[in-house]
Each structure stands twice: as C-alpha cells, then as structure tokens.
Amino acid sequence: MTLGDMGASIIKVERPGDGDETRAWGPPFSDDGTSAYYLSVNRNKIGIALDLDLTTDLDRLNELIHGADVVVDNFRRGTLERRGVDPARIVERYPRLIWCTLTGFGASSERPGYDFVIQAESGWMAITGEVSGDPMKVGVALADVIAGKDLTIAILGALASRSPLPPAQRRLVISLAHSATASLVNVAQNALVSGEDARRWGNGHPNLVPYQLFSAADRPIVIAVGNDAQWRACCTALRLAELVADSRFSTNAGRLAHRETIVGAIAARVQSREAGFWLAALENAGVPCGAVRSVREALHDVVASPRTGVQPAVPGSVRLQPPKLNEHGALVARFGWSAFEHLDDA
Numbered sequence: 001m002t003l004g005d006m007g008a009s010i011i012k013v014e015r016p017g018d019g020d021e022t023r024a025w026g027p028p029f030s031d032d033g034t035s036a037y038y039l040s041v042n043r044n045k046i047g048i049a050l051d052l053d054l055t056t057d058l059d060r061l062n063e064l065i066h067g068a069d070v071v072v073d074n075f076r077r078g079t080l081e082r083r084g085v086d087p088a089r090i091v092e093r094y095p096r097l098i099w100c101t102l103t104g105f106g107a108s109s110e111r112p113g114y115d116f117v118i119q120a121e122s123g124w125m126a127i128t129g130e131v132s133g134d135p136m137k138v139g140v141a142l143a144d145v146i147a148g149k150d151l152t153i154a155i156l157g158a159l160a161s162r163s164p165l166p167p168a169q170r171r172l173v174i175s176l177a178h179s180a181t182a183s184l185v186n187v188a189q190n191a192l193v194s195g196e197d198a199r200r201w202g203n204g205h206p207n208l209v210p211y212q213l214f215s216a217a218d219r220p221i222v223i224a225v226g227n228d229a230q231w232r233a234c235c236t237a238l239r240l241a242e243l244v245a246d247s248r249f250s251t252n253a254g255r256l257a258h259r260e261t262i263v264g265a266i267a268a269r270v271q272s273r274e275a276g277f278w279l280a281a282l283e284n285a286g287v288p289c290g291a292v293r294s295v296r297e298a299l300h301d302v303v304a305s306p307r308t309g310v311q312p313a314v315p316g317s318v319r320l321q322p323p324k325l326n327e328h329g330a331l332v333a334r335f336g337w338s339a340f341e342h343l344d345d346a
Contacts, residue, residue: 002152002312002316003155004320005044006312006314006316007316008044008070009337010044010045011045011047011328012042012046012323013048013050013061013064014047014325015051016051020038020042022035022037022038023035023038025038032324034322034324036306038322039307039308039309043321043322044318044319044320045323046327046328046339047327047328048328048329048332048333052080052083052085058083058084060332061085063336064337065085065090065097067337068337069098070098070099070100071087071090071097071099071100072099072100072102072151072155073101074102074103075101076103076112077107077110078110087099091170095164097170098155098159098170098172099171100155101173101174102151103174103176104175104177105175105176105177106173107173113177115141116137118143118177118180119137119138119142119143121177122180122184123181123184123188123198124142126198127187127198127200129200131200131201133200135200144176146180146183147175147179150179151172151174154172155172158172184198186206207252207256208225209225209256209263210225210266211225211226213292214267214270215270216274216277218275219274219292220275220291220292221270221275221278221279222290222292223282223287223288224288226288230286230287230288231244231249231250231252233285234266234282234287237278237281237282237284238269238270238278238281238282240269243262275291305318307322308321320343
C-alpha cells in the first residue's frame with residue numbers, strides 16, 4: 001500500500017472464494033460488508049483472483065510477472081515452487097525484476113507468521129505492560145507494520161541501485177521476526193552492553209527519568225525529559241525548585257539512581273491540577289509533554305476516511321479505493337498491466 005501511495009501500479013492477487021483472510025476480520029464492517037481491517041491496508045490497488053492450481057490462472061500470473069518491476073508474495077516455503085513458480089529462477093530470467101517474499105520467521109522456516117506470535121517471541125511482550133503485570137502486546141499489529149515498511153525500504157533500495165543487480169540481490173526476503181527483533185534498538189543494545197535481560201517498565205523508560213505517564217486531576221499526561229536543560233525547565237514549570245537544587249538529580253544518571261524519589265515528587269505535584277494547566281506550563285517551558293488521547297481524538301489531526309483510512313504518511317495520494325474480491329479480474333484478463341489505463345471504462 002505504501003508503494004501504491006507513492007504512485008506504483010499495484011495488482012493484488014487473491015485466492016478465489018474467500019480472498020484475503022482479513023476481509024473477514026470484523027466487525028466492524030462497512031456498509032457493503034468489507035471489514036475495516038481489510039480497508040485499512042488495501043487502497044491504491046486493483047484486485048484480481050487466481051487459482052494457482054489451474055493452468056489458465058497460473059499462465060495469467062506468469063504473464064503479469066513478465067510485465068512487472070516488483071513481485072511481493074507472502075506464501076510459506078515451497079507453496080509457489082510446487083506449482084512451478086520458482087522466484088529464484090524467475091529473477092534470473094528477468095534481469096530487472098525484484099522479487100520480495102515476506103515471511104514469518106525467515107526463508108528456511110515453514111512456520112506461519114502472525115503478529116501476536118511474533119510479538120511474543122521477539123521480546124516485545126517481555127518489555128511491555130505494567131512492572132508487576134502480565135507480558136502485554138502492543139495495541140497495533142506493529143510487527144506487521146514494521147515488516148511492511150522494511151519490505152518497502154528493501155524494494156526501493158533495489159530499485160534505486162545505480163548498477164544492474166545480480167539475481168541474488170534482487171531476490172529479497174523480509175522476516176517479521178527479524179524486523180521485530182531489530183526494532184528493539186536501544187532495549188536490545190542495553191541487554192548487549194550490560195549483559196542483563198531487559199524488563200518491563202510500565203509507562204516508565206529504562207534510560208530516562210522523568211519520562212513517563214503522570215495522572216493530572218482530570219486525565220493522564222506524559223512528560224518526556226530528554227536532557228538536563230529540559231529537566232531544569234520541567235522542575236521550574238512544575239514549581240519544584242527543590243529538585244533542581246539537589247545535586248543528586250543534576251544528571252540523567254543521577255535521576256535514574258533516584259527514580260522513585262523524583263517520580264513520587266512529580267506525581268504528587270501533577271495530581272494537584274488539571275492536565276491543561278500543566279501542559280500549558282510545560283509547553284511554555286519547552287518540555288516535551290502531551291495528553292493521553294483516544295484514537296478518535298488523534299484522528300482529528302489527520303485527513304482520514306472510513307473507506308481509505310488515514311492519509312499517506314509518505315509523500316503520496318489516495319487514488320483508488322480498496323478493491324472488492326476480483327473486482328478488476330476481467331479488466332486485467334483483457335489488458336494486463338494496461339488495465340490501469342482503462343479503469344475509468346470499467
């Protein structure tokens with residue numbers, strides 16, 4: 001979808017009958033029975049259905065591959081090869097073709113890739129949730145999202161190469177598990193440097209204090225102090241001059257060592273007034289902060305549609321609504337990749 005947002009012509013190939021399984025991941029469903037989940041990631045594509053066990057449909061797929069710049073698939077190992085579609089051989093046959101397979105656990109694994117399982121095994125759930133509570137997944141299928149972005153980056157990198165790439169470098173594989181583990185970034189590095197396992201901090205931060213949630217009199221807010229100047233400004237805005245005067249807290253390392261003292265003092269002060277009062281004071285002082293908003297509140301800041309979702313985060317535009325199952329099958333059968341030129345006639 002991201003490539004489509006940026007102007008690529010995308011043909012989405014689904015199985016006949018049920019199609020993409022996310023079509024049934026609801027409620028909620030739109031007025032025409034399409035799941036909100038499916039709508040969220042399928043704009044800017046045209047859709048066809050092919051049964052890869054039928055020779056005619058397999059021939060059509062090979063015709064589309066012949067005219068493509070990029071192929072993306074998410075089949076488990078061997079599924080395509082058993083039907084005579086071998087990506088490794090195909091990229092040798094077509095010198096400009098890029099083929100990217102999105103897997104759960106890498107090219108050698110036959111395990112299906114589902115975001116929840118990935119979040120469990122990648123370490124994410126071990127560091128998410130209340131300190132004394134159960135491991136917790138992130139509220140969005142973020143492993144899926146990050147892997148999709150990694151896939152996009154890999155494809156764009158191959159397309160932007162200044163010299164012809166050998167087949168091996170045009171045969172890309174993205175793993176949800178690897179994308180998720182790589183996105184542990186500083187948490188992973190903490191474990192590598194210290195030799196100690198990461199743990200849950202709830203709404204706190206393993207390396208910064210204060211950098212967490214606080215409850216104002218009417219709603220929660222977050223305060224995110226990233227350096228010593230912001231620390232001093234934060235104390236001034238919260239009218240906690242005694243914390244600035246205490247040399248133990250002048251550096252972040254000192255604040256980490258006295259986390260409970262600092263968090264306790266700030267929590268007591270923030271609770272005494274409404275969120276708006278403290279947010280205004282903190283913003284005026286240049287301290288990163290914000291209110292905890294609902295999803296509907298957050299959507300007020302962007303252009304969003306019940307049919308095509310949140311506007312592209314990359315430079316791009318919404319040109320096509322998510323396709324119904326096999327909506328453009330006849331058009332693609334007649335015109336191939338030129339079907340995009342005939343969409344207005346459909």
